[in-house]
Each structure stands twice: as C-alpha cells, then as structure tokens.
Amino acid sequence: MGIPEQVKAAIQQADNLVLATHINPDGDAIGSLLGMMHIAQGMGKKVFAYADEPVSPLYRFLAGSAHVQTRLEGLADFVDQAEGNILAVSLDCGDRERLGKNGPQLLQIRPFLVIDHHQGNNGFGDIAWVEPERSSTGEMVYDLAESLGQEISTDASECLYAAITTDTGSFKYDSTSAHTMQVARDLIVRGVKPAVISSNLYDNYTLGRLHLLQEVLAGLEMYNRDRIAVIRVTRNMLERTFTTMEDTEHFINLPRSVRSVRVAVFIKEADQHSVSVSMRAKGRCDVSKVAAKLGGGGHKNASGFRCHNKSIDDVRDLLIPLLQQEMA
Numbered sequence: 001m002g003i004p005e006q007v008k009a010a011i012q013q014a015d016n017l018v019l020a021t022h023i024n025p026d027g028d029a030i031g032s033l034l035g036m037m038h039i040a041q042g043m044g045k046k047v048f049a050y051a052d053e054p055v056s057p058l059y060r061f062l063a064g065s066a067h068v069q070t071r072l073e074g075l076a077d078f079v080d081q082a083e084g085n086i087l088a089v090s091l092d093c094g095d096r097e098r099l100g101k102n103g104p105q106l107l108q109i110r111p112f113l114v115i116d117h118h119q120g121n122n123g124f125g126d127i128a129w130v131e132p133e134r135s136s137t138g139e140m141v142y143d144l145a146e147s148l149g150q151e152i153s154t155d156a157s158e159c160l161y162a163a164i165t166t167d168t169g170s171f172k173y174d175s176t177s178a179h180t181m182q183v184a185r186d187l188i189v190r191g192v193k194p195a196v197i198s199s200n201l202y203d204n205y206t207l208g209r210l211h212l213l214q215e216v217l218a219g220l221e222m223y224n225r226d227r228i229a230v231i232r233v234t235r236n237m238l239e240r241t242f243t244t245m246e247d248t249e250h251f252i253n254l255p256r257s258v259r260s261v262r263v264a265v266f267i268k269e270a271d272q273h274s275v276s277v278s279m280r281a282k283g284r285c286d287v288s289k290v291a292a293k294l295g296g297g298g299h300k301n302a303s304g305f306r307c308h309n310k311s312i313d314d315v316r317d318l319l320i321p322l323l324q325q326e327m328a
C-alpha cells in the first residue's frame, strides 16, 4: 500500500515539526516519535517532540529520549519562530483524547497529521494516514522515510526497531508480516544489534518489579473453564514494592501464555477514582468489540478501556459476561 501523497508533501513542506504521541507511551509510541525526530532532523528540520509524561526508564537508552518535552512552555516559542511554516504530527495515537491533557493545544497547530495503526482510529486531524493491519507505527515511519528518499541513521534505526519489536511482542503477534521482517532486516543492515535492543528492553528491570510480579501473580483469577485469566495491580502493591505502573508492562503476557487461555485481562487501579483495563486475546476472539462496548478501543487482539468510580471487582464482574458472550 502506498503512502498518501498528501502525507509526503506535508512532511516535505514544513521546516518545523511538532511531534506528539499517546498517553502512557509504550515502545512503539516513544520509538516512532524518536525515530521520526531523527529522520526529520536529518532532513534539516527543527523538531519539538512532546509526550504527556516523561519517557519511561525502559526507553531512555534510545538516542534522543532526553529531548522529549513534557511541558508546553517551549511550544509557544517554537510555534512563533516557525512563522506558519509548521506541521504537527501525532504518532501511534488512536484518538484525540489519547494525546493527553495538552491535546487541545497541540491540535491547534495546523495542519495536523495523524500517522497510526490503531483499529478504530477515527481519523482526527487534517490529514490521516491510518493502516490498522500494520505491525507498528515504527514500521510506517520507516516506509515514510524510505519513500521520501531520506537516509535513516543508526540512531533512528534503533528507535524504529525498538518500536517494531515491542509492538509485535518480539515479532510474535499476528500483525508481524513479511514486510515487518523486511523492515527489521533493513534496520539491522543500518547498524541495529537486535541482542542489544532486546537486552535493553527485557533484561534491565529492577528487583522491585520482580516483587511486584510476585504479588500480581498471587492474585491470578481464572474464569470460563480457564479460558479467561484476570490479574490486577493496586496502588498499594506499587507502594509496597517501590514500583510504578510502568513496571507492569508485559505482565499480561504471562497469563496470556497459558495454553487454555483465550483472553488475558489486566485490571489496573489507575488512581483513586479510575480503573484501566488491558485485554490480550489469542485466536478468533475480538476484544476490541468488548472494549468498544465499555467506551474503549484498540486492536482485535489487544484492546483496553477505562472505568470511573468503580472498584476492580465491579469492573471484573461487568467484563467477564461480555467476554463470555464474545467467545461463545
């Protein structure tokens, strides 16, 4: 599938880019954001890279991670000096709400380009390039740079490789295509060492995270003849183990890896008033339909939603029957 001419033209024309990504940024969010930053800088453009919160320690090994801004103070100056020669690009963000608290200010920058692979992306912004069958936004950014004839540095390659490997579960998920592997190969040719990236991503945790995992797994619940697995994390568990919510990344893969499990559910006490839920499915079960019923979204095999003023148990009791229906 070709990249829309409008997208290429928008990138080529602007000398100043404001790049943004989704809240709770994961590997694809940070990797595609930083990859795009390096590529744009290589084209001689000025870049203001924004995320709603600081880059997780997990991704700080990626070149340029220290340049990601979490405040908008510098943005006004950046926009002023651009004198209209500007483009905003959101990467890996499925809808405008997920840009975070400063989304409305970011969306005031026009034109606003959306590059994303989330199913159900409603195509917000002025120009939207959305391909739900893609493995990752990182893969799309690679193709964009290629189509622009732009050199992809080793730094940029590492960021894009990290984006692709995290969003494909190390090239294991359904979305991993021949093209995904081709892109990964081309990134390796450009200097990426897969073992180094993997080791930075997966062999670099704190002891507190292991203690947290112990607590989370102790709370494992099974439903529907062991086809639904539910785990949970509370603020209290985080406090006891000196960890943060970022430490829970990848936990959901453990219940998902059980042979009988078709859907793994991870319920997180986000704050005093809200609970966020991630779901990972195997096979035919489409959890994005269940997420949509509860005001969320995502992909067929990976979706989520948020609930306000409900306890973890209430959310579980609400969710299990809906999952049973979807699996029937």
Ligand SMILES: [Mn+2]
Binding pocket: 028, 029, 092, 117, 135, 136, 137, 167
């Ligand atoms: Mn993604």
